[in-house]
Amino acid sequence: MEVKPLIFDTIINNHSVFSIQYSVFRIFMNLTTNIASLKLKNPVMTASGAFGYGTEYSPLIDISKLGAIITKTLTLEPRKGNPPPRIWELPYGMLNSIGLANIGVREFIDRQLEKVSRLGTAVIVNIAGKEAEDYPRLIEILDPHPGFNAYELNVSCPNVKKAGMLFGIDPEAVFDITRACSTAAKHPIIVKLTPNITDPTEVAKAAEEAGASALTIANTVLGMAVDIENRIPRLPFVTAGYSGPGMKPINLAKLYQVRRAVDIPLIGCGGIMDYRDALEYIITGATSVQIGSAVFKNPKVLLEVIEGIEGYMKEKGIEDISDLTGTLKTGVDL
Amino acid sequence: MNPVIEEAEITAKTVLTQDLFVFKLSAPRISASAKPGQFVQIDPGEKFFLRRPFSIQDAYGDEIEILIKVVGEGTASLLRREQPWNILGPLGCAFSPPYDGEICLVGGGVGAAPLKFLWRYLNDIGRSVEFFIGARSASEIPVDKTDPVFSHLKIAADDGSFGFKGTVVEYLKSELPPEARPYICACGPRPMLSALRNLMLERDLIGEFSLESRMACGMGVCQGCAVPVDGGYKLVCKDGPVFPFDEIDGRYWK
Ligand SMILES: Cc1cc2nc3c(=O)[nH]c(=O)nc-3n(C[C@H](O)[C@H](O)[C@H](O)COP(=O)(O)OP(=O)(O)OC[C@H]3O[C@@H](n4cnc5c(N)ncnc54)[C@H](O)[C@@H]3O)c2cc1C
Ligand SMILES: Cc1cc2nc3c(=O)[nH]c(=O)nc-3n(C[C@H](O)[C@H](O)[C@H](O)COP(=O)(O)O)c2cc1C
Numbered sequence A: 001m002e003v004k005p006l007i008f009d010t011i012i013n014n015h016s017v018f019s020i021q022y023s024v025f026r027i028f029m030n031l032t033t034n035i036a037s038l039k040l041k042n043p044v045m046t047a048s049g050a051f052g053y054g055t056e057y058s059p060l061i062d063i064s065k066l067g068a069i070i071t072k073t074l075t076l077e078p079r080k081g082n083p084p085p086r087i088w089e090l091p092y093g094m095l096n097s098i099g100l101a102n103i104g105v106r107e108f109i110d111r112q113l114e115k116v117s118r119l120g121t122a123v124i125v126n127i128a129g130k131e132a133e134d135y136p137r138l139i140e141i142l143d144p145h146p147g148f149n150a151y152e153l154n155v156s157c158p159n160v161k162k163a164g165m166l167f168g169i170d171p172e173a174v175f176d177i178t179r180a181c182s183t184a185a186k187h188p189i190i191v192k193l194t195p196n197i198t199d200p201t202e203v204a205k206a207a208e209e210a211g212a213s214a215l216t217i218a219n220t221v222l223g224m225a226v227d228i229e230n231r232i233p234r235l236p237f238v239t240a241g242y243s244g245p246g247m248k249p250i251n252l253a254k255l256y257q258v259r260r261a262v263d264i265p266l267i268g269c270g271g272i273m274d275y276r277d278a279l280e281y282i283i284t285g286a287t288s289v290q291i292g293s294a295v296f297k298n299p300k301v302l303l304e305v306i307e308g309i310e311g312y313m314k315e316k317g318i319e320d321i322s323d324l325t326g327t328l329k330t331g332v333d334l
Numbered sequence B: 001m002n003p004v005i006e007e008a009e010i011t012a013k014t015v016l017t018q019d020l021f022v023f024k025l026s027a028p029r030i031s032a033s034a035k036p037g038q039f040v041q042i043d044p045g046e047k048f049f050l051r052r053p054f055s056i057q058d059a060y061g062d063e064i065e066i067l068i069k070v071v072g073e074g075t076a077s078l079l080r081r082e083q084p085w086n087i088l089g090p091l092g093c094a095f096s097p098p099y100d101g102e103i104c105l106v107g108g109g110v111g112a113a114p115l116k117f118l119w120r121y122l123n124d125i126g127r128s129v130e131f132f133i134g135a136r137s138a139s140e141i142p143v144d145k146t147d148p149v150f151s152h153l154k155i156a157a158d159d160g161s162f163g164f165k166g167t168v169v170e171y172l173k174s175e176l177p178p179e180a181r182p183y184i185c186a187c188g189p190r191p192m193l194s195a196l197r198n199l200m201l202e203r204d205l206i207g208e209f210s211l212e213s214r215m216a217c218g219m220g221v222c223q224g225c226a227v228p229v230d231g232g233y234k235l236v237c238k239d240g241p242v243f244p245f246d247e248i249d250g251r252y253w254k
């Protein structure tokens, strides 16, 4: 435990008399966490697709304070994305049908990577392929370039026919893609799973066996909404990805299921709105978390969650976040 | 574009009609850099997952002005919301009329908001501007009658209860000499812009339209606010909301 002396804080109380706060020593909490060789300064990351290519939010928050940033999914060729409208707001979240619109891996390398690498935090590049072979191909293109620290494989997007969930529900496909990537890449591989599968443990085990360093649980839940006046779907491709607090219980349960099946670190994702939501994932067994669509309304949520976790640890006398991970008391013999 | 988040106090509220309000808000950092055509994203309250976009209808000193029409639950909740309001902005690109020649502003309903800012800006630098506004009826005119711009407006009311009887595009057409080539800056509902687009193509006019789209981030991050352009999509929040009128392709106008 690290203990650092603090200068006496002086505050003026109600009666305008100086009083001295007796917090001479502040205990520093250890929030660091590892994903294989990658050390994160704290467990809070941005989720893919909710933070652009990394720099867009720099006028609004101090990005260097984050555990890591994860880029929008990159594909071999630029993608235009799905026809609008692409989003529909719900009382407890939103539906999106973006269709992996992105600038493509080469433009990312040429125009974004250097800027992102200077933000002072770990950078995780999220990739997806139309074909299974696209994944190792993307790694081959990215790997020689400095400026990032890990890959996240998106095998779980609900909004594209191929490149999408089809891979993520098939343990064999996940095994092959992960194996091809983990043998080719010099950085750790994170595999982002889909929650749209009753039992995610087979897919999770396949990814672990194939060399994944961590799993993100999970992508959006398949959802839809209907305009009852016109009897048409709210979004043109009918089904879409549901994110936000309404789907948190679903992804949390998936994380709980997977926790019992694999040993590699898990990253909780889905519906995190504040530090309490993040702690639910951590207590259930995540070593870190990702925050996605909550950032749209409140870009500061990322920093608030870090502070909130720290405050909780202080209050409970927990010095190291690893002493919190997976401490769920179920009362049931597992 | 360097957006900030400000906690803004309401310094004045004017009721124009039962569902149309002008708010003056103290937001010094947004006001300092706001340009005509840009917008802000306002948090409508805890119950809502996303912010709501509104055009900046003027900016001076420490204040910005917003015109709000209540159309659904988010806007209704915003009006009941306690101060301060949490505001993100300024966002998007501004109008960019040419340095000389005539300029004509054409607004429909709440689409008048960004044009009012543009009118004041152009008027202040001594440019010759005509400002057409359309409303369904006299009671729905989206501009405060005590505002200095009011006496300069050319107003069309669909039901003839004020000014020209008919749509704002019909009014513009009736006033536009065949040889006139004003630069058009417009904002309004899609059918109005579509009719204006046809007139502009017919008369060989050029100009810019400010468009609307559902938005999540407002920052060019989520790709949610796409509109179709030749060969792909552009983002209303980042590439727009102001676009060259002929850039948006036919799929949008259908
Ligand atoms: C760039 C821009 C500038 C705007 N400027 C103004 C303005 O100055 N004054 C004003 O009154 N209104 C303006 N609007 C429209 C305003 O944002 C919507 O009326 C408002 O979001 C409706 O919210 P609601 O919850 O009351 O409606 P609901 O219909 O209940 O909203 C449901 C969802 O649809 C979205 N939505 C509904 N209507 C629109 C719309 N027309 N455009 C975009 N999203 C919409 C909402 O944001 C929300 O996510 C602007 C929109 C854009 C994109
Ligand atoms: C607008 C939007 C775009 C997204 N794009 C991607 C993407 O490109 N790649 C990906 O792996 N996940 C993408 N996601 C999923 C998020 O990364 C995240 O898994 C999901 O939204 C659940 O987290 P949340 O509830 O915190 O948003 C996207 C989500 C949203 C809302």
Ligand code: FES
Binding pocket: B214, B215, B216, B217, B218, B219, B220, B221, B222, B223, B224, B225, B226, B235, B236, B237, B238
């Ligand atoms: S609203 Fe997110 S990109 Fe425009």
